[in-house]
Amino acid sequence: MRMGSKQICLAALVTVGLGSILAGCHQSDHQTASETLSTAQIKKNLQPTMSQTRVKRDNRLADGYQTQAHRKANTLASPYVKLNPYQTSPLTALVAFTTPRATQVTVKVVGTSEKTTITHTVKGYQRHHQVGITGLAAGKANQVTLTAKSASGRVTTKTVTLTTKAAPKRIGQNTVKTSKPQVMALGKGNDQLTFAVSSLGLTYGLDTAGNVRWYSSRPIAHVFKVLKNHHLLVLYQSKNGKYNTLVETDYYGRIYREYDFKGVFPTRKDPHKTSANTVIHHDAIELPDGNLMLTVDDGGSKYVEDTMIELNRRTGKIMRVIDLKKIFPASAYTTYTATKRADGKVDWFHQNTIYFDNRRQQLLVSGRNQSTVLALDWKTMKIKWIFGSHQGWPKKYQKYLLKQVGTPFSWNGGQHAAGLIQTGQFTGNTERLEFYNNNVTVTRGAEKTSKQYSNGAIYDINVKKMTVRQKWTFGQSLGKANFTNIIGSSYRLNGQNSLLNFGYCESGKRSEFVEVNRKTNQIVYAVNRTDFPTGDWTYRAERLPIYLD
Template sequence: MGPPKGEACSGGLCLFLTMGVPIITLAGRGLFSRIVARANFRGAFAMPARLSLLLAAGAIAGAADFTQPPRIAPNPNPQAPLAAVLRFAASEPVETVITVSGGGAPHQLRYGMDRKPQEGLPVLGMRAGRRHLIEVAIRDARGRVTKAPAALEYTPPPLPPGMPPIRVSAPLKERMEPGFTIISVRTLSPTLGLLVAIDAEGEIVWLYRTGSRISDFERRRNGNVLLCTLDFEILEIDMLGNTVARWYARGRPKGAGEGIAVDTMTFHHEIDELPNGNLLALGTSVREIADYYTSETDAGAPRKAQRVMGDQVVEFTRAGKVVWKWDAFDHLDPFRIGYETFSGYWERRGFPGVVDWSHANNLLYDERDDSILISFRYQSAIVKVDHKTGRVVWILGKPEGWAGRFQDRLFRAVGNTRWFHHQHAPFPTPGGTMLVFDNGNYQASPFEPPLPPSKTYSRAVEYRLEEKKRTARQIWESESGPGPDSVVSVAMGNAEKMPRTGNILVSYGALLDRPGDKWESGAGRWTRIREYTHTHPPRLVWEAVIRGADPSGKEAWQSFCSTRWPSLAP
């Protein structure tokens, strides 16, 4: 066959125009199929054929080439079994674009010139047991693209046993935030830690398993993942599941272990990375307090000396050196208790005889003003702390019960504002508002009588804060009251605003099957993750329900938190 119309060939070298861009095909070189030059040579074919070929030869001079062809192999680490590893060698540093198709919508993985493809690039986002096509292209420093001549084929193994049963519906799929939903999945087993990534159809396309329950996870700027486990450890892993770094709390009950010891009693719930590369984590300290409460329902119950656990915020270097520490005992009132202070939370985690005063469950560093937001569940309060001085800047939440010295730091609700209770995960939005996941538990503080679960509901809620005036106005919520579609989350959960669509992604934590008249710790048996439009009223865009079929109630699936990543690659 002759060359296509508009194409000039000589000695296996062909030049033709597509959309005004010269495409050079080297039929005689099997290592790559085409190079796309950035230049726009309009009218090139009006030139003599010899001149056109000379231009083509100049366009490819020095372009990156595959010196070893791409090949793909299973990930050798069984902790991330759906991932694969792509290797090749190039004639110079290149950017790599991997296109994955064959299981759901095609997607791309992009790796920069700092990555060495001969050492392996993760291939991610593939469905278990499905055949996928893997196309590879490289781009050199001058912007020219070389594409591998043929797609590779790869089929990941089946899902391992014990994976969460996920059911997805998408009433407004066309309005979804693009990307993959990453979920910290929990069961009743303390020895199963599980992160999963699901696509828009709810198929698991990446997973990581470890031997200790995972709470929070955060993505580092280099694409690695930081996570906090029930063993009072913080791990940094790459997307192939390899442990890159490990830290543990020096005061944990099980003592020393692998990794670097950090001077705090525990690591729990939350981890964050600061712009300077240091890590910020929740820790704890214990103090013995005389004449302390013994009941959260009877103010007149006999008091006694109690060992009380309070929260710390610990900043430490990657070498494990603590460079900043904030202790709630030094800044808040330990006699302002909350419901579940005497629920045995820390006793179940290896600290007998210790009661749980503040129960922080989230922290977030705000680079805009060098501050830290800390969510205290049992205080039903979010506290802003000045990172430089440690001073409490303000306290957001129901103002009752705070001592006189805190009054100038409390917010006042304005308009039709309803406060949160036993909340999780404050999320400052780009618009200057604050999203909160409001578990809505108890709807009261000691020693007020609590509402039963059947008369409460959980929601995502957004407030507009006037920090100088200390006013908070509720401007959006996912649910507006108990109803046929409302749920009660007894623990965990988060809410985030999506960057492209402005939708709100809500993870509902641990949900009760049938909310009754009594609050029970650890009673959540299922979960859901929902994406709503940021409208009045909100509309349901997408939902993932994780729920087992065991009618005995012995099976539980919960989500500590979830987020949406635009890509599984950095």
């Protein structure tokens, strides 16, 4: 959520009626050419450049570390140790050494308890070792044990002390309210941390005791994704203060690819004048072929946050443009008045999620300001189904609307982080959808309970019958204290637990991360985050492994 986007539901909606937002009976359901930009123009507005400066710098550093791994003087008994090897991940280190015979190395980073002690075994046997260490605790003399084991079973160990500085104050205070590590989803060797993905600041990872065990010293906004090659996709802040540097990196901070967006667009008040803008605003994903799909502005003077581009991972060229104005009825954006922005541009959709379903070859998108999740055929971009309240949809679109079955049932409002789960299990007509329901009626939703609570939710969709059934929710019992008008996430961790982020509690004064058992709705982990800079509320909370090799 960009700070310039004020999400205020107008009182006029009450008198005009929610249906008027889309109804527009006197208007065509198709956009006119003057209201949208051409694909060619959008590509021209957005095309990034690929920078090699940091890539080459980090390649030189990597070559130097490789040399250290081959130096005979660097043995396990006296290894080469480099804290923060690429200068942006202070709680990581690299240890390089040579062993007389091929060995497999296991790393143990000692924590404050058994469940905060992290272990990881590096794959394969070799003589020349570059062992990455991550999960160091901030502000501590960390004891790290390296165990080298040969194929014959011979074991050698070495303990090194790695002293780190305290975590930056900008991270804020993380107060553990509940922690039951024995029933949490922590991964093999306790190597999964709870990552607080920032809106406009520092992204960091916590252990079960609330200790900071990883952070990037470079400000990050919204995008923090694990890629198939075990790298990370991250959106960094650029020199002008906007977040327009998309990088492929890793937990140690090495840059492998960098895409720089200019983001200089015409203003709404005077299209002849320009201003700097953040281009990628909420989400980015990796497609099966390795290309990247990004949520972007189209670079025009009127509309924002309603366009996606497919970026060629290797060349940085824009391969495809998906303008949601060409999919929705024109009345959705030409008559939209539910929210206002300081810059005067129209944020009628406010896309906050992309999810690609490879098995069904469909793209799921979530739009806060339409309170809608919809599935699009990947090849044709035609609508397959629409999940959301039926209020205000033109007749042409009503055939796509999922019909509710069963009770209890509540429609989504202003939702975030929508995606399918258990896709290997549901291979027939059923799709299982999880999302974070902000429960705020923008253009449609559950009006009677709007703003009373926010919740994580799972629904089953029957794509043949075009029905939807509510399967699980959590958050209602927390009430208004955990209502979040904007941002949030809900992610299934395993067969029992989900991790929720109530990111904008008390109008952005605090964020709360909650891991809950879905069968009992008992909280097994809860952290209250406070005292962070204005605007840097937690966008999403994710449970991610910190050793990816």
